[in-house]
Amino acid sequence: MIQSIERALHILECIANAGGALRLQQIAEVTQLKATTAHNILKTLTALGYVRRRHSDTRYYLGDRILNLARIAGDDSGLRRRLRPRLEAMAEASGETVFLAVPSGDEVFFLDAIESPQTLRASSQQGERTPMEGSAIGLLFLAFMPMLRQQLLSLHASRIGPGIVGEVDRIAARGYALDEENYLPGVNAVAVPWLEDGELRAGFGVAGPSVRLSSSRLETLAALMTRLCQD
Incomplete structure (x- = not known):
């Protein structure tokens, strides 16, 4: 085996x-590693996005990339069932097409959706995958998952321009994402994060014709x- x-x-x-979550000394004790050795490994895991630190907190947490892998291997149907009542509430309140999406690798996966009853409406995209950059929900994920953002910027810098980077910063600051006919002509959208223990697990979105969604x-x-x- 490779020791590292x-x-x-x-x-x-x-x-x-x-x-x-664990502190460095606790990790060293449990793994029976020297604190310096454990710290060096944690630095690498942090740089790769597998662990992370929080502001004013000395503990190490599981990072975006490993949580994303866990979600991919986990029970999507369980998450769908648990969040369905909130999706239904959003559909009733908005009258537009609503959807639940999750990060899947470097793509957006539309896990659940309810289409608007109105004749002129946005399609649900349930079961589809789309690139992370461009749509409101994808930019939301990039704003709330810094290591995923860093990974995509390093791998796909040519297709992620400075305009997208600036918009991601604005989304992180205000807490939600807006799309006014940027992704699809004639369609506007808004997306908000679903957080658990301060970590993004999914995102909710509402989309509809720009003539209704000012x-x-x-x-x-x-x-x-x-x-x-x-709530």
């Missing part, structure tokens, strides 16, 4: 078994959806 890989995986397992309506829906996510 074995030690790194042991550290990840220790953090997971402890509920998702800028002010999008802002109103953002506030409503955020409130439904917090």
Whole structure:
């Protein structure tokens, strides 16, 4: 076996078994590694996005990339069932097409959706996958998953321009994403994050014709959806 890989995986397992967070000294004690050795491995895991630190917190947490892998291997149907009542509430309140999406590798996967009953409406895209950059929900994921953003910027810099980077920064600051006919002509959308223990697990979106979803309506829906996510 390759010792460095074995030690790194042991550290990840220790953090997971402890509920998702451990301090350096605790990690060193459980893995029986020197603190300097454990720290060096954690630096590499942090750089790769498999562990992360939070502001003013000395503990190490499981990072975006490993949580994303866990979601891909996990129970999507369970998440869909658990969040369906919130999706239904958003559909009733907005009258537009609503959807639940999750990050899947470097793509957006549309896990669930309810189409608007109106004749002129946005399609649901349920079961489809789309690139992360461009759509409101994809930019939302990039804003709330820094390591995923860094990974995509390094791998696909040619298709992710400075305009997208600036918009991602604005989304992170205000807490939700807006799309006014950027992704699809004639269609506007808004997306808000679903967070658990401070980590993004999924995103909710509302999309519809731009003639109905004005800028002010999008802002109103953002506030409503955020409130439904917090109830």
